[in-house]
Amino acid sequence: MPSPAVKKSNFFGRFAGRVTAWSGSTPAFSIAMGIVLVWAATGPLFHYSETWQLFINTGTTIITFLMVFLIQRAQNKDSLVLHLKLNELLAAHRGASNRLINAQDFTEEEIELLHQYFCRLSDMAKRDHDLGRTHSIEEAEENHQEKKRVRYRR
Known part of the structure; x- marks a missing residue:
C-alpha cells in the first residue's frame, strides 16, 4: 500500500x-x-x-x-x-556508447568535450565521403584508422 x-x-x-x-x-x-x-x-x-x-x-x-x-x-x-x-x-543498441547514458547529468565541460569529439566524428565522415556511416565514441578512432590502412594497402 x-x-x-x-x-x-x-x-x-x-x-x-x-x-x-x-x-x-x-x-x-x-x-x-x-x-x-x-x-x-x-x-x-x-x-x-x-x-x-x-x-x-x-x-x-x-x-x-x-x-x-x-x-x-x-x-x-x-x-x-x-x-x-x-x-x-x-x-x-549494440554499437552505441554506454558512456552517454545519463548525459543530462554531465558537467558543461564534459558536454563540451563530447561535442568536440562528435564534431571530429562528423569531420571524419565528411573526409570519408560517407555521412551515413556511424561510429560510437569507442569505435570511432579505431574505425577511422582501419579505413586509412585499407586505403593505403590499395
Whole structure:
C-alpha cells in the first residue's frame, strides 16, 4: 500500500498534468480572452480607475505565478521521460556508447568535450565521403584508422 506521501505526490502529479494540459487548450484560451475583453469593456464603466487596473494585474500575476510552477513540473517530468527513453535506446543498441547514458547529468565541460569529439566524428565522415556511416565514441578512432590502412594497402 502506497504511503500518504506517495499518494499526495501522485495526486499532485495528476492534478498538475490535467491543469497544464487544460491550460494549453482552446477553451482555456477562449476563457482567458473573454475575461480580458470583459475587463477592457468595463473600463469606461469604472472610469479606468486604479482599482480597475489592479484587478486585472493582480489576477494575471497570481495565475502566471502558479502556472510557472505547474508548467515547470510538467516539463521536468517530460524531460526525465525523454532521457529515460534515450537511455533505453543507447543501452539496447549494440554499437552505441554506454558512456552517454545519463548525459543530462554531465558537467558543461564534459558536454563540451563530447561535442568536440562528435564534431571530429562528423569531420571524419565528411573526409570519408560517407555521412551515413556511424561510429560510437569507442569505435570511432579505431574505425577511422582501419579505413586509412585499407586505403593505403590499395
